Amino acid sequence: MRIRLDIAYDGTHFRGWATQPGLRTVQGTLEAALARIVGSDVRFVVAGRTDAGVHAAGQVAHVDLDDEQWARIESRHGRAASDPAATIAHRMRGVLGAYPDVVVHRSSLAPEGFDARFSAVWRRYRYRLADDAAGYDPARRLDTTSIRGVLDIEAMDAAARSLIGLHDFAAYCKARDDATTIRTLLDYRWARDADGVLVAEVKADAFCHSMVRALVGACAAVGEQRLDVSDLVALRDALQRTSAFKVLAARGLTLTEVGYPADDLLATRAEQTRARRDSE
Numbered sequence: 001m002r003i004r005l006d007i008a009y010d011g012t013h014f015r016g017w018a019t020q021p022g023l024r025t026v027q028g029t030l031e032a033a034l035a036r037i038v039g040s041d042v043r044f045v046v047a048g049r050t051d052a053g054v055h056a057a058g059q060v061a062h063v064d065l066d067d068e069q070w071a072r073i074e075s076r077h078g079r080a081a082s083d084p085a086a087t088i089a090h091r092m093r094g095v096l097g098a099y100p101d102v103v104v105h106r107s108s109l110a111p112e113g114f115d116a117r118f119s120a121v122w123r124r125y126r127y128r129l130a131d132d133a134a135g136y137d138p139a140r141r142l143d144t145t146s147i148r149g150v151l152d153i154e155a156m157d158a159a160a161r162s163l164i165g166l167h168d169f170a171a172y173c174k175a176r177d178d179a180t181t182i183r184t185l186l187d188y189r190w191a192r193d194a195d196g197v198l199v200a201e202v203k204a205d206a207f208c209h210s211m212v213r214a215l216v217g218a219c220a221a222v223g224e225q226r227l228d229v230s231d232l233v234a235l236r237d238a239l240q241r242t243s244a245f246k247v248l249a250a251r252g253l254t255l256t257e258v259g260y261p262a263d264d265l266l267a268t269r270a271e272q273t274r275a276r277r278d279s280e
Contacts, residue, residue, distance in 0.1 A: 200216050
């Protein structure tokens with residue numbers, strides 16, 4: 001039985017999503033909580049593996065439960081659950097305790113063909129950056145990066161929009177062996193919110209390692225007038241990592257949403273994505 005899980009977490013005290021021996025991770029914490037409920041080990045598959053310190057408001061994962069595990073969900077204390085899949089989120093909140101830094105907001109039976117990772121068609125991230133014009137808010141210190149000076153938001157927005165499209169983003173990715181850096185950047189824009197904080201919205205079919213934090217760091221350099229708007233395209237097209245800008249801190253980054261096609265297209269999308277990844 002495949003279950004879809006909609007998840008949020010404060011990444012501050014996690015060493016990223018993926019399980020690592022001896023380290024506290026989001027995946028490890030959630031798998032341990034569900035294993036206590038179903039009585040045996042489980043494995044989560046996630047839409048996007050976030051790095052250490054990165055947050056999520058709209059992460060999506062799936063888990064496959066065998067017949068014995070599902071039977072423990074269907075019946076508790078001898079009573080049948082009216083909506084077994086939906087009770088998983090409720091029961092996991094009980095295991096995780098009061099005020100946890102990770103929560104499963106919703107759990108439901110996954111549609112046929114659904115794969116949290118391979119069926120996804122896009123991911124959206126938000127980055128919060130506070131300059132001297134916005135000021136420092138200690139209540140938001142865990143999800144906002146601070147930077148000295150006053151940044152030029154119009155120049156940053158123009159630079160961001162110049163990068164949109166299908167390109168090789170090797171200059172904005174941390175290299176990994178045998179992994180492509182070709183991505184479709186669907187949307188990238190900057191604006192100040194009501195409190196004056198600079199907020200980036202970044203959407204792509206997928207992101208390579210550290211790509212979002214590199215993109216926001218490059219635009220911050222434009223806002224500081226250390227780079228021109230046109231420099232970001234030139235750096236991208238050079239296809240080489242550069243020291244012209246800093247990769248900004250993880251604390252400002254949040255995965256906000258994952259997009260999927262209509263239910264009848266989920267399996268086709270998953271097959272297409274797997275085939276593309278296998279050929280990389």
